[in-house]
Amino acid sequence: MIQVSSHNKEFFESDTWNSIKKSLQEEYGMATYKNWFVNLDLVEVGTSEVMLSAPTKFIKEWVVNNYAKRIKELFQKEIPAIKSLDIIVKKGKQNTTDQIIIAGGVDVTGQNIDLFNYSEQNNVSLGSPLDRRFTFENFVVADSNKLAYSAAMSVANTDNSIAGLNPFFIYGGVGLGKTHLLHAIALKIKENNPSTNVVYLSAERFMYQFINALRNKDIISFKEFFRSIDVLLLDDIQFVCGKSSTQEEFLHTLNALTDLNKKVIVSGNKSPSDMEGMNESIRSRLGWGLVVDIGSPCFQLRRGILASKVSQMKNIEVPDEVLDFVATKITSNTRELEGALNKVVASSSLMNEEISLDGTKKILSDLLRANEKAITILDIQKIVADYFDIKVADMSSAQRSRRIARPRQVAMYMAKNLTPRSLAEIGRKFGGKDHTTVMHAVKRVDELINSDNEFKNDIECLNRMLGQ
Ligand code: ADP
Ligand code: MG
Secondary structure (H helix, E strand, O other), rough: OOOOOOOHHHHHHHHHHHHHHHHHHHHOHHHHHHHOOOEEEEEOOOOOOOEEEEHHHHHHHHHHHHHHHHHHHHHHOOOOOOOOEEEEEEEOOOOOOOEEEOOEEOOOOOEEEOOOOOOOOOOOOOOOOOOOOOOOOOOOOOOHHHHHHHHHHHHOOOOOOOOOOOOOOEEEEOOOOOHHHHHHHHHHHHHHOOOOOOEEEEHHHHHHHHHHHHHHHHHHHHHHHHHHEEEEEEOOOHHHHHHHHHHHHHHHHHHHHHHOOOOOEEOOOOOOHHHOOOOOOHHHHHHHHHEEEOOOOOOHHHHHHHHHHHHHHOOOOHHHHHHHHHHOOOOOHHHHHHHHHHHHHHHHHHOOOOOOOOHHHHHHHHHOOOOOOOHHHHHHHHHHHHHOOHHHHHHOOOOOOOOHHHHHHHHHHHHHOOOOOHHHHHHHHHHOHHHHHHHHHHHHHHHHHHHHHHHHHHHHHHHHHHHO
C-alpha cells in the first residue's frame, strides 16, 4: 500500500493513473486498450472517489458496463480508500455521472441493463458486493475446470463444512474463473439460506481493513466482525503473501472460523505449496482442506464461455461462425476473449451492421495479428481429433477402422493445405506413414468434399476452427 502525502498528491495521482492504464493494456491487449482506454482521462481523485472522463457518451457507457469494475479494483489496489468510480463525458451537454456500484448501465443498443445489481449488499460489512452474473449457471464446465466446479458446488451445497472440504482452496492463472466460482459459491449459499452471513472480499481488501482497524484502534471490532461470519471467501491470497502481520491476522481468523466449523474459501494464483512468501501455518492449514486447480481453457470451453456471455446480453445475436472464429483465434486468456467479443458487438452496433464473420475479421484484425501463430501439424491433429471425438494418439496409430482412419485422412489433408510441410514430412508426423498414404488421403478427402455435403460442412467447420 502506498502512503500519500499532500505535497506529492498530484504527481502520485497521475502516476497511479498511468500505471493503471498500463495494467489495462496488459490485461486486455492493445486493441481493446486503444478502443476504450486510451482516451480516458483522470479528472480527480477524492478521498473515496475517482472521477474519469471519456470523450463520448458511447465510450463512457461501454466502459461503465464492461470495464469500470476492473478499473475501480485497480484504483483500490493503489488507494484502498476508493469506494466509487464516476465517469463523465468530457465535452457537450451529457455531463452525467454514473455511480458504478449501483448504476444500471445502458447497453450498446441503448437499453437499460442491470449489470451492477448489487442490491444484496451486506449491511455492515467489511466485505465486497457480489456480482450477480457470476453464478454456477453461467459457469461453463470442461475438463480443465470440472473438478474445481464440482468441488465448489459441494462446498456451496453442504450444510456443515465437511472435514476434508474445509478450507477450500482454488488456484489457477489469470482469467480462469476463480473469482467467478467464489462469487457463485457465495450466491448459492445465500440462495440456499438467505440468513447466512457470507462475506466475500479480496485479500488486499482484507489487508486494507486490517490496517485501517489498527490505525483507528478498532481492532476488536475488526476481529469480532471476522469471527462472527458464517462463510468467508478470500480472493487472490497471493497479494498478502510476504505481508506478515496481515497474514498473522488472517491465520487467526482462519483458525477461529474453521474451529467453529465455518466455511472458509480461498483463491490464489498458485498452489499453497508453490506460493512464495506464504505463512507456513497458513500453508499447512490450507493443506488440510481441499485444494483444486483450474487449468487453461480448451477450444470447447472458450466457445462455451463466449456463448454464455452472448446469452447474457440482451437482444444481441452473434452467428455461430463468429463465435467459432473468436474462440479459435483468441487463446491467450479469458479476459481478452471477452474483450474481443465485446469489441465485435460494440463496433457492429456502432456501425449499425449485423455481426458477420467478415466484419469480425476486420474488427479484430489488430488483435488477431498479436495472437497469430503458424499452424502446426500437431494443432491440426488436436483440433481434428477433438472434433471427431478420437484420441490425438489415434492420429499416429495403424488402426484402419473408418471411425479412426477418416479423421486421420482429414488431418493429413488439412496438414497438406495449411502447412508448408511435404507429403513425406506429414507422413512422419502421423506415426511414420509413407508419403503415398498421405497422397491417397488428400485425394480421398477431395473426392468426399465434392460428393458428400455433410462431409463438406465438417471440413468448412474445421477450417474455421483453424482460423482459415
Ligand atoms: P480469475 O479470477 O481466475 O482471474 P475471473 O473469475 O475473473 O478469473 O474470470 C474472468 C472472466 O472470465 C469473467 O468474466 C468470468 O465470468 C469469465 N469466465 C472464466 N471462466 C469461465 C467459465 N468457465 N464460464 C463462464 N465464464 C467464465
Ligand atoms: Mg480473480
